[in-house]
Amino acid sequence: MFCFSLPMIKIVGYVFDSQLSYNSTMAQLTYLEAIADALRFEMRRDERVFMMGEDIATYGGAFKLTKNFHEEFGRQRVLDCPISEAAIVGAAIGAALNGMRPVAEMQFMDFVTCGFNQIVNVAGTTAYRWGLGVPMVVRGPSGGGVGANPFHSRNSEAWFAHASGVKVVCPAFPADAKGLMIASIRDNNPVVFYEHKGLYRKIKEEVPEGEYIVPLGKANVIREGKDMSIICYGSAVHFALAAAEELSKEGVSVEVVDIRTLVPFDEETVLASARKTNRVLIAHEASLTAGFGGEIAARIAEKAFEYLDAPILRVAGYDAPTPFAPTLEKAVLPNAEKVLMAARKLMEY
Amino acid sequence: MFCFSLPMIKIVGYVFDSQLSYNSTMAQLTYLEAIADALRFEMRRDERVFMMGEDIATYGGAFKLTKNFHEEFGRQRVLDCPISEAAIVGAAIGAALNGMRPVAEMQFMDFVTCGFNQIVNVAGTTAYRWGLGVPMVVRGPSGGGVGANPFHSRNSEAWFAHASGVKVVCPAFPADAKGLMIASIRDNNPVVFYEHKGLYRKIKEEVPEGEYIVPLGKANVIREGKDMSIICYGSAVHFALAAAEELSKEGVSVEVVDIRTLVPFDEETVLASARKTNRVLIAHEASLTAGFGGEIAARIAEKAFEYLDAPILRVAGYDAPTPFAPTLEKAVLPNAEKVLMAARKLMEY
């Protein structure tokens, strides 16, 4: 298996604000373990939380994220489902309307295209039309860089960001993944939660034990800087950080803002960073055209225009399916080098 | 039926370039008639062209766009299909792979969510993976402003613009609708063709008879101006023109650029206009967040940055389903007044 070569990043300098609640005990967890931890914590705390998905019980999920869950929670609450994404999402919506808080797994996020109608048309309109919450999380592994194929690598978060009525979460770190998952489960609205499969076992960090919430709609300035801002999310945060590290050696002070959630979007933090550094680069793994980077650029070009000293640049996937061969995949997907090149161009402007 | 109140716009000053081929005979056609004319012309010209959809033969389609088609072309080439959007699109793809040029109708474009997987995952990846063309058009009525409901009004073009491998067309005028439809049918790639139902019978103009092609990927400067550019497409073109007219009375010279196709995107024409007028407003009916306006803004903020004298503004749908009641729908959808207000703000900057 061709693997995403990511440094094991130890994170320092999280910005916790008063809305963040956390427990002082910490454990070293991978991104995958942190998500499992969040799910287990919520399942223990709240009987209404249950999971639906393909091969999640006996097998523990394609990535073993829910390994042994059914032993603790039983097969009803860790419900192995037929290969029917529309039924899984639809039934989750029905259960959510009837007092439960389902977490529906897409074995790969790519298969959400088969449950797409349920999410955008049923879940996404129910609050607006009926005034009723649909406290459902649709979660699963997304993204490329691991030598999968065009149907096991897609980054489709922008689709749901454009749907209206659906929250969209893309964590980049284990602690965030946990805190955002708990927040997502407790949210009364449908949330599509993008886990990046390339991060599952690549990243480990201290994750607060027990109750730990990262509220939806709060970006995180994970690295402060003054010369330019990189606005990013998901896997892009890691190659942005790597590029920032390299740039610092070149004397460029880079601020890295991890937006963490696309909907709600923390415009304020993003604009503040743009206004501070006056140079903006946006990075995401998803393909460029009509990706969420466009939205971020547009907000900045409208609301921080007078602070900009240079064009807004985007580094994103090439507009193509994510190819299978590693040579091609590397050409199509963004990475630290591509960010670096764009950042240098930006600084030269 | 609450109706979109649009003036009957007579268009002058089309920019025809050498790639545009047209016949000198003209007929006054509505937008709907122009599309029907294109379909009829192509069906007569090329045996491989055929239509699939719900209620398109006997009934002539929910909007009577294909009225009497089956009488001329037979029921096999005007194929009434079961309520199975995935099968309709999937079978169209299969037929396209086998030498045909199917045109699949979604009774309302909203229902494309049920055929979504076929379009983005099968049609959109076939050229890249197999090197084979999928000469298929998926077409249907989209958009709001006619007092339909959240499920008969959606503007979802940005989803396909982000899919990779799918062309996206959004004509605003009868002649363009015809010329772009013919170009779409002759294109060897999958095209999602958005017709705006609010325009179907509201607009009439001279449409060249017979062979008339508007190539995909060519924006059209439908009104020249020097003080600001409004970049738009679909129904937004009409309220942009209305606003431009009003602004001209206020002494503001507005350039209106109808991009016509989202994929391929005519970046050159858009950038040229931005560089000329130095002020940009983007308008589309689709909801704001992660809409195609973000993409346009981002391209301009990157590639015409130094020419901008003011922030890039967007006027778009509010991030909500399109509501049913006319009062609410008016609040949610953009219109000439909202463009006007934004344009004044832009000029005051």
Added chain:
Amino acid sequence: MKLKKSDKIPPIKPSKRLTNDQRISMFRFMLQAREFDLAMQRLNRQGRAFGGVYSQTGNEASSVGSAFALGEKDVLFPMHRNIGGHFVFGQDLNTLMLAFLAREGSLMRGTDGTGHYADVNKRIYGNISHLGAMIPVAAGFVLASKMRGENVVSMTYIGDGGSQTGEFHEGMNFASVQKLPFILIIENNQYAYSSPNSVEFACKHLSDRALGYGCHGETIDGTDVEIVYDACWKAAERARRGEGPSIIETVTMRMRGHAEHDDFSYVPREELEYWQKRDPIDRYQNFLLEKKILTMDDITAMRTTLIEEIRAAIDYAVELPFPPAEEGLKGVFVD
């Protein structure tokens, strides 16, 4: 559906489970649905209706008989021709009319119309336009009940057209695997918009699909309200006993166009005539008169009251303004 020329209209098959009071009740709901329909048609002709008006005529026995078979904890996900079910579940005319006409006070605040609303207290959950979408949702609703040990049945509807959607398949299969207390009524009213059954499917009965899910399936006369009631009552009993879902195909006729803009010229006259003789209300009325459960005077009085009530609701709703514009900018998310 092939018409049999010689086919005699069979007498109503009385259910052993119904009291005469219940019969009167069902008849009243059917009549109410019919009069509601006529009133909406009128409103539409007057240009005062707002949005599509989907006729219920021909569908009253299917809609009322099925909903009437449910218990007081059960939930209903009605579709566009199930106004009768709304009445059975206790919905009042004003609420309905505000929803249909999208006026201020509508449960949907004008964000949506027709019967698309939900009224949790009345256990009514409307639909979205996309056919088939409510099948997995209604199944999931009772998955939740089942997990909590509650014995609740959910019921929804689909047409002879909508049965071809992928979500029909995924939803029915899921419900069957989970043995959910779920009932799907397939209302085969011969047409899906302009498309006859032959355009939609090639099987004999749509209920034949039950075999492929491993659930109960049957096709019944959808113009005899007591047959519908009985089949649904049994389905609900099976559901409560943990025997899983049922597919019940009710065969009837959509007696008007798909919506009022449709002149249904594609329907052969003989076909309409055939079904006119099987009008579910006429059939039931004859039965009630014959069995002396109601007199013609009773019925006339009943109808007069219903018409007056409907007229009053329309008069009430039609005068109200559309909800204020700001409502459109609220509530995309709940707190």
Added chain:
Amino acid sequence: MKLKKSDKIPPIKPSKRLTNDQRISMFRFMLQAREFDLAMQRLNRQGRAFGGVYSQTGNEASSVGSAFALGEKDVLFPMHRNIGGHFVFGQDLNTLMLAFLAREGSLMRGTDGTGHYADVNKRIYGNISHLGAMIPVAAGFVLASKMRGENVVSMTYIGDGGSQTGEFHEGMNFASVQKLPFILIIENNQYAYSSPNSVEFACKHLSDRALGYGCHGETIDGTDVEIVYDACWKAAERARRGEGPSIIETVTMRMRGHAEHDDFSYVPREELEYWQKRDPIDRYQNFLLEKKILTMDDITAMRTTLIEEIRAAIDYAVELPFPPAEEGLKGVFVD
């Protein structure tokens, strides 16, 4: 599938339509599929395979017998366990290996892998990963043939798991309404990834769904290649006569994990033993030996040749580089 303890392994049911040369041919393809599988497993253990390796073991009779029944104009849409069909349709090992290993020269230029390629000249159209998606596509392919008056049959496959997708339903219904010359083989190999049949469906046989589409349906022993051949041959004949599609459920066992990373510890040992005795290759080999169509020496020689050919193809492909990076930036659209 309940295992019957006493169940004897039935003898191969010889088809009346096969010559001995054809039998040898089928056997060779089955053996080739098996050896290909073993080679890929080895490659995977060596860390030299690229992407998922989905075992074909247990599936050879289903894949080879079905594809072998098609004619020279017919088209095949193989799924992930149908390598046997690729061979039947004349695909050469180098082409396959380049595709699987995504090397330079692959028909897919490295954009995709495994059997996902299409080779128009060989009438092979691969699949996408999304299960069910190829059903309407394969149906639409022959809709086009039919419109042109060509008598072409298309065939695709789906698993006991993938049969629960909405596109299965929409595709089969569409094909049935249009009476398309289309054959769907449901390969019921007992598991969908880790999920046994009981998680996936509650009907008795998946072919029971044919009744709900109005097409032909049958469930057959998927470990007897002659039974598979016969059923598919008849299905193709029906298709050519204009009698519409068929669903043929071939019952067999996936003898390894879903892909090579999966240790299939969720499969009970007795179940594997039961099916081991029904190994499609062993069964056919015994038959061919018994009928003296082949000798053990013939088979050994055949196997040796196949192994050498496969090894040569691997050696050839594995040495080649991945396609150049620029390929990734090309061909999103055709001209």
